Amino acid sequence: MKQKLKSYNTQTYLAYALIAPAALYIVLIVAWPLLETIRLSFTNSSLAGEDYVGFENYQKMLSSKKFNGIVTRTFVWMFFSVSLKLIIGLIGAVLLNANLKGRSIFRVLVMPPWVVPIAIGMLGWLWLYNGYFGIIAGVGMRTGILDGPFGFLAYKQSAFISTIIADVWVGTPMVTVFFLAAMQGVPRDLYEAAYCDGASRWDRFFKITLPQITPVIITMSLLSAIWTFNSFEIIWILTEGGPRGATTTLIIDTYKQALGNYKFGRGAARAVVVMILLTLFAGFYLALLARINKKISHE
């Protein structure tokens, strides 16, 4: 009987056969295109055809001032967006973790920006940001902060900030939900012991909650960094990378080059830069995850 059972759980060929369809699909639609992108980056591929051009795309790209500006901008944009998501998410989680009436409703009500298609949420933001008729400009005008209509997406600096805020709006719910879940996982007796020892609410937060949820905070910062870096639709819908390139991040630039101008080769070179950066992020993330998992299994 043991023999029979053993055969039930160790049929490697069956295990592989069950995974094969999904694996094949991913190889075909994700892995192979990744390699093809690398190949294309060494060609001048366009709708007309392609020739091998060596490192020309890379040389042109790296020597252009514009591209360097785009890379810097991408990281600045990302830095602000991710930090804000984490800070607001943490504050939101603390608020929703308070044992008050209505918190279960609020916990569901945080999720819509995360669940609704970004493309549609952004239409709402387009309306909010409208310089003449939007509510933000309206409040500004009525309180006297603005002395007239102000198109938030029409000026370089305000467009940069506005796209960050919209991105924070999309990303915060998930961060909040994960932080909340982590906070609820903190053993209650820790708090009770601290309470008996006379620790204030403030102390309990900084000395118990925060250290206990640090792994989740680190994981979420990496994950949001990755998603923020990948963020395309938000900027594309709000500004298409404008005005005058002020919100053009790497992803937007890649898309514009490749599918706006159909310069696949040039676009692919940019996509390779994106891939390299993403691989670095992903490496960090997975290494971290493996460490956390190890720690958990040791305990």
Next chain:
Amino acid sequence: MNKYNTFEKILIYSGILVFMTFILLPFVEMFYASLRPLDHLFRSPYQFYSDDLSFWAYREMWNTVPMLGRYIFNSFFLATSVAVITLIFVIPAAYSYARFKFPAKNTSLYVLLAINMFSGAVLLIPLYKVLRTFGLLNSYQAMIVPGVAFLIPTSIWLLKSYFEKIPIDLEEAAFVDGASRVQILRHIIAPLSTPGLVVVGIYAFIGAYAQQFLFAITFNQKKEYMPIPSGLYEFIGYQSVKWNEMMAASLVGIAPVFISFYFFTKIYC
């Protein structure tokens, strides 16, 4: 220790109010705009009050954009197809990860996670070329095929955790008693994992709904296959934008997402 005094309560509730305003303001404004007549919306500075709110925009929008119904159907159809196809690929794979030990199991699981990080935007160039070569541009498939690929990794992780919760003793007992693998799958796994399948299905549906825009603007130019996120742009006219109808159509267009999200919270939370 969890009692708050009145001052603390006020502080927390006002914090929640600010936080929720940030999160919900776009939706509230979308809904409010959809109820207001267009000439009220086009007043500067912004008017907080309209006295003739109506659902007029919800009727008129079908005339302004005659294909609107089709776009909403397309979105629904695309998301459903993607979710179903994703499940077909994911169920056996997740089961295998949950039940078998085999070489490279953990590595491949992490590779799956890593794949999640390469968003569509990076892969669009070769995908565009592939779809063009196979003549799949401007079709439903152009949006379904890449959509499935990006949902497989997370879905496998999700479903795997559901399968792992089913006690293996049940399967082993049935196996020792002479049940075949197919019978075990049908009579033990399938019924016990239904909630998990529903959750993963809804996850895939919502995810598929969300990613339509990128694939639609890149791989599809035919109106008859256009999903709602890109269809909404037809409310933007030469002269002005019909904001109230656009917002009404947006809200109607995402109704399927809200409905499935509602069921998701019912099962999951």
